[in-house]
Amino acid sequence: MIRPCFLVIDREYSGSISTRKLVIETAKFNVITAYSGKEAIETLQRFPAINGAVLDAGVKDVPCIDLIATLKKIVPGILVIAVGAPGEADCRNADRYLASFEPVRLLEILKALEPEKTAEIEHQEERLSDAGF
Numbered sequence: 384m385i386r387p388c389f390l391v392i393d394r395e396y397s398g399s400i401s402t403r404k405l406v407i408e409t410a411k412f413n414v415i416t417a418y419s420g421k422e423a424i425e426t427l428q429r430f431p432a433i434n435g436a437v438l439d440a441g442v443k444d445v446p447c448i449d450l451i452a453t454l455k456k457i458v459p460g461i462l463v464i465a466v467g468a469p470g471e472a473d474c475r476n477a478d479r480y481l482a483s484f485e486p487v488r489l490l491e492i493l494k495a496l497e498p499e500k501t502a503e504i505e506h507q508e509e510r511l512s513d514a515g516f
Contacts, residue, residue: 420445440467
């Protein structure tokens with residue numbers, strides 16, 4: 384099984400890793416993390432076979448609207464989910480916008496992108512649980 388992989392673009396904080404990365408990994412999805420807009424562009428150019436991107440709208444080094452346009456130029460059709468406070472940044476070209484970090488809602492959106500693979504992952508989880516693992 385090839386698990387869905389998402390690019391998470393998050394602000395970097397001293398001594399911490401991306402909470403979004405951890406949330407997405409709880410659904411057994413793969414995550415590649417970038418801690419700036421510039422790094423996200425370089426990462427996507429190097430690893431274009433992703434299923435979508437989750438963008439912290441507060442990333443400051445590249446304006447949100449420009450970052451999304453560049454990501455979509457690199458991978459046409461990529462779904463970009465922007466997460467941030469209302470009015471935090473101009474991310475109107477995002478495919479989805481979460482007005483706050485709602486982990487459950489974010490996972491619902493990501494799972495809906497890949498329903499067959501999500502079902503396969505959940506079925507595998509059931510089999511492992513039934514086997515006592």
